[in-house]
Amino acid sequence: MIGAAFRLYLVAVVLQYAFFSAFGIPFWANVCITVFLIWVYTYRAGIKTIVWTDTLQTTFLVLAVLLTVYTISKLYVTADASGVFQRVYKSDLSQVFFWDWRSPHFFWKQFIAGIFMTVAINGMDQDLMQKNLTCKSKREAQKNMLVFSVLFVFVVILFMSLGGMLYQYAQHAGIEVANAGDELYPLLALNHLGGAVAIAFLLGITAASFSSADSALTSMTTAFSIDFLRLDDLKNSTKMKYRKWIHLGFAALLAVVIVVFHMINDENVVIALFKAAGYTYGPILGLFVFAILFRRKVQDRLVPFLALGAPLLTFITSAFSKQLFNGYEFGFELLILNGLIMLLGLFFISEKK
Incomplete structure (x- = not known):
């Protein structure tokens, strides 16, 4: 949307x-x-x-x-x-x-x-x-x-x-x-x-x-x-x-x-579009990679909360990246960070089949 x-x-x-x-x-x-x-x-x-x-x-x-x-x-x-x-x-x-x-x-x-x-x-x-x-x-x-x-x-x-x-x-x-x-x-x-x-x-x-x-x-x-x-x-x-x-x-x-x-x-619409994509597609990317790499059963009821929490944590990390990472500024790689947070979260709320 x-x-x-x-x-x-x-x-x-x-x-x-x-x-x-x-x-x-x-x-x-x-x-x-x-x-x-x-x-x-x-x-x-x-x-x-x-x-x-x-x-x-x-x-x-x-x-x-x-x-x-x-x-x-x-x-x-x-x-x-x-x-x-x-x-x-x-x-x-x-x-x-x-x-x-x-x-x-x-x-x-x-x-x-x-x-x-x-x-x-x-x-x-x-x-x-x-x-x-x-x-x-x-x-x-x-x-x-x-x-x-x-x-x-x-x-x-x-x-x-x-x-x-x-x-x-x-x-x-x-x-x-x-x-x-x-x-x-x-x-x-x-x-x-x-x-x-x-x-x-x-x-x-x-x-x-x-x-x-x-x-x-x-x-x-x-x-x-x-x-x-x-x-x-x-x-x-x-x-x-x-x-x-x-x-x-x-x-x-x-x-x-x-x-x-x-x-x-x-700001420029194209830049805004890709920034937004970094937040909205991150959880989808994390879910996809998790499903490909792992055969684990997740607790379904927690997944929506995780899908909202991952972008929020990504936003906070991006906002304070200069202070946290010696002047480093996030660009479009926010998507990778977001997906990684989602992937780790899914691992923690899952168990072996």
Whole structure:
């Protein structure tokens, strides 16, 4: 829920900046309209709709980035697309290797945390796994994961390069973007890069957020209906009635979480998303590793308390890390610490079978 809200929050901010503010429509109404649109098309056809709409949305997203890169390259007098990439590559904006072990950006810290983050966010999330489960066979699901992984590397490099290009273009054009943050891309796309880029950007950013929120809404409805309420044991007519109300309830809850996040957020959404993932996915990671490594029987009634206690203890450790660990600051490796605390806790509340 938190992950989907963060992603959808980004498109809500852009739409507010581009359209709704001009008509005096408040942010909460913007969020309600956006979530309602997602609810309508997921309500009608579920996962089948999502598979097709995600394909279209991903296409729009990548095309928007490519068009932006092309436009920026033409706005430099002597540059082509490869020249713009070269500028980013040679600048400080492309730095990957940070060797200060106390820094949140320390390379090995980020690298190892990234491995666990990928396992947790992709491998243990119903949101993403449900698409593999719709494949006709295990082989097709494996092919889907491999193709996705390879393509994802190139898409991430493209997006990271675009970030550098936007900052360099702003500096080149004398545009002040020091405090733009998440509004950097909309600021430039809607006001400085021409109508074609503005339209492509709006389509792309909307597609990106919708494609994550729609699958999250469907997966939460499915998981809550089957795993918590055991609706599979009921008659089809009764089951469908309950699922419709659950679907609507999760849509309303998603809108509330976005509005609350808008009220309290004070940092970049992507950073906030991964920080939140470190807390919300940690217990899941701990449970998964425990189930793989050990054949022990846990005391089930204590597991929910442990799943709440592990993130809380992680937060306290992170808050006082400088004092406790000689200036060391936690970054995204909070997920590993959280999962480890959960794993140790499970070991202590379990016994050999």
